[in-house]
Amino acid sequence: MNGIFGTLSHYFTFPFVRYALIVGVLVALCASLLGVVLVLKRYSHIGDGLAHVAFGAMGVATALRLTNQTVLVLPLTMASAVVLLWNGQHTKIKGDAAIAMMSVSAMAIGYLLINLSPASSNISGDVCTTLFGSTSILTLTPTKVWLSVGLSLLVVAVFVLFYNRIFAITFDESFAAATGLNTRFYNMLVAMIVATVVVLAMDLVGSLLTSALIIFPALSIMRVLRSFKAVVVASVVLSVFCAALGITLSILLGTPVGATIVVVYIASFILFSLGGLALGRRRA
Amino acid sequence: MPQLICDRLTLGYEGRIVSTGVSFEVDAGDYVCILGENGSGKSTLIKAILNLKVPMAGKVILGEGLSRAGIGYLPQQTAAQRDFPASVWEIVISGSLNRIGRRPFFSHAQRKQAQENMRRLQVDSLARRCFAELSGGQQHRVLLARALGATDRMLVLDEPASGLDPQITDEMYSLIKDLNRSGLSIIMVSHDTQAALRDASHILHLGNTSLFWGTARDYERSDIGRAYLSRKGMEA
Numbered sequence: 463m464n465g466i467f468g469t470l471s472h473y474f475t476f477p478f479v480r481y482a483l484i485v486g487v488l489v490a491l492c493a494s495l496l497g498v499v500l501v502l503k504r505y506s507h508i509g510d511g512l513a514h515v516a517f518g519a520m521g522v523a524t525a526l527r528l529t530n531q532t533v534l535v536l537p538l539t540m541a542s543a544v545v546l547l548w549n550g551q552h553t554k555i556k557g558d559a560a561i562a563m564m565s566v567s568a569m570a571i572g573y574l575l576i577n578l579s580p581a582s583s584n585i586s587g588d589v590c591t592t593l594f595g596s597t598s599i600l601t602l603t604p605t606k607v608w609l610s611v612g613l614s615l616l617v618v619a620v621f622v623l624f625y626n627r628i629f630a631i632t633f634d635e636s637f638a639a640a641t642g643l644n645t646r647f648y649n650m651l652v653a654m655i656v657a658t659v660v661v662l663a664m665d666l667v668g669s670l671l672t673s674a675l676i677i678f679p680a681l682s683i684m685r686v687l688r689s690f691k692a693v694v695v696a697s698v699v700l701s702v703f704c705a706a707l708g709i710t711l712s713i714l715l716g717t718p719v720g721a722t723i724v725v726v727y728i729a730s731f732i733l734f735s736l737g738g739l740a741l742g743r744r745r746a
Numbered sequence: 747m748p749q750l751i752c753d754r755l756t757l758g759y760e761g762r763i764v765s766t767g768v769s770f771e772v773d774a775g776d777y778v779c780i781l782g783e784n785g786s787g788k789s790t791l792i793k794a795i796l797n798l799k800v801p802m803a804g805k806v807i808l809g810e811g812l813s814r815a816g817i818g819y820l821p822q823q824t825a826a827q828r829d830f831p832a833s834v835w836e837i838v839i840s841g842s843l844n845r846i847g848r849r850p851f852f853s854h855a856q857r858k859q860a861q862e863n864m865r866r867l868q869v870d871s872l873a874r875r876c877f878a879e880l881s882g883g884q885q886h887r888v889l890l891a892r893a894l895g896a897t898d899r900m901l902v903l904d905e906p907a908s909g910l911d912p913q914i915t916d917e918m919y920s921l922i923k924d925l926n927r928s929g930l931s932i933i934m935v936s937h938d939t940q941a942a943l944r945d946a947s948h949i950l951h952l953g954n955t956s957l958f959w960g961t962a963r964d965y966e967r968s969d970i971g972r973a974y975l976s977r978k979g980m981e982a
């Protein structure tokens with residue numbers, strides 16, 4: 463036991479490990495906040511689609527040799543979020559297809575651009591990092607850390623300030639609209655936050671695994687809790703715990719960060735599902 | 747000026763007309779009942795009144811101090827999903843959202859009013875329960891409590907009694923009548939013609955045009971009213 467703690471405290475003397483933990487926990491926190499809304503609004507696939515778009519945007523940024531890729535990736539992902547939501551509202555069936563189309567196009571173009579630009583010698587390594595986030599969380603620069611911290615705090619602040627409105631559009635959008643809420647604006651706001659979280663999550667788990675961060679905490683907690691506020695708070699707590707555990711485990715075991723975190727999420731989901739079954743049996 | 751004017755509305759979906767020539771006015775304190783067969787466009791008209799649906803022609807005009815934020819609404823079906831984790835309290839208080847202006851959170855007065863509305867509909871004991879786990883009748887009353895929080899002027903109800911047992915239905919109607927007496931205008935869709943004629947001040951009968959618009963007394967004496975009533979009477 464002492465050995466493990468010894469190893470851990472040794473690792474935590476390195477700034478990049480501390481950065482990884484701070485950013486990882488914050489990103490997981492934001493993702494879980496939003497996850498509750500996305501899962502309940504049946505919008506999970508939008509998070510996934512946007513993550514693919516973010517990959518494509520990363521490809522563009524690489525081709526342009528931008529040092530701070532976020533300045534390009536974030537606006538592009540946000541713009542796609544607006545387009546997707548707009549489309550989804552007007553044509554229900556085609557919305558699904560539009561998302562699929564946008565995801566694969568972004569992936570293809572992104573990969574093509576990364577290959578065309580001779581910016582880096584290790585293409586498959588770069589691509590793997592962008593898809594699965596394998597090491598990028600451990601190579602964060604201080605600028606990137608501050609940017610992530612700032613964006614995360616912004617996401618949390620917006621969510622808290624608009625909590626009641628977000629609940630209203632999630633639970634019953636037509637009632638909210640009928641009684642005078644500007645639902646279009648708040649849907650856009652949610653889309654903007656999703657885009658931000660997706661871009662933040664790319665470094666942690668990579669674009670293929672981003673939606674795990676978003677959907678798992680909400681899905682796990684909804685197995686056992688039955689009020690919105692409780693679900694939101696508990697998802698955040700669970701998510702922070704899982705992310706911290708996942709990052710620590712990956713450091714100790716030398717496993718890829720993103721995949722390890724997601725496996726921890728899966729384990730928590732199984733635990734909560736079993737807990738939900740037990741609860742259900744007791745209630746019945 | 748009336749509270750609400752519907753002026754020669756044409757309503758429909760994707761170019762297919764459901765009803766045309768729907769005109770009527772609602773004054774403060776009126777109790778308007780909308781009658782008509784299934785599919786005659788009652789819910790569609792309600793959506794147009796609530797600005798959830800843009801009419802193909804004509805206008806919905808709000809007047810006399812009525813704004814979107816002054817209308818309460820009880821939908822025909824809950825859009826809420828079966829597994830939505832929300833407590834009764836969270837849903838009832840969300841009705842007051844249109845009165846919080848630019849503030850992020852509910853005021854003490856709004857919370858008290860929400861509690862009062864829950865007592866009025868006898869759902870205060872359910873406050874902490876999960877909405878999705880309630881019976882249909884209980885859910886209905888919770889949603890009506892939410893609608894009350896959204897308004898002190900006009901309540902729009904789409905079949906408030908559907909799926910309720912006869913006794914609860916009667917309670918529901920007398921509650922709505924009480925609300926009307928206390929000054930709320932009511933616009934209600936109903937298949938229950940008896941209750942409609944007993945409580946309503948005005949009747950709007952929808953077919954693919956507006957078949958009748960006038961007071962409840964005139965409706966009873968009109969040809970269309972008599973025909974509809976006798977057919978309904980035979981069904982019952």
Ligand SMILES: Nc1ncnc2c1ncn2[C@@H]1O[C@H](COP(=O)(O)OP(=O)(O)OP(=O)(O)O)[C@@H](O)[C@H]1O
Binds near residue numbers: 783784785787789
């Ligand atoms: N979303 C929709 N898209 C296309 N057509 C629709 C839609 N909703 C309703 N309709 C059509 O419009 C017509 C009127 O529907 P509406 O729901 O207004 O009827 P209603 O009078 O409320 O009926 P009910 O008594 O069954 O509630 C129906 O023919 C229906 O098929």
Ligand SMILES: [Mg+2]
Binds near residue numbers: 904
């Ligand atoms: Mg209807």
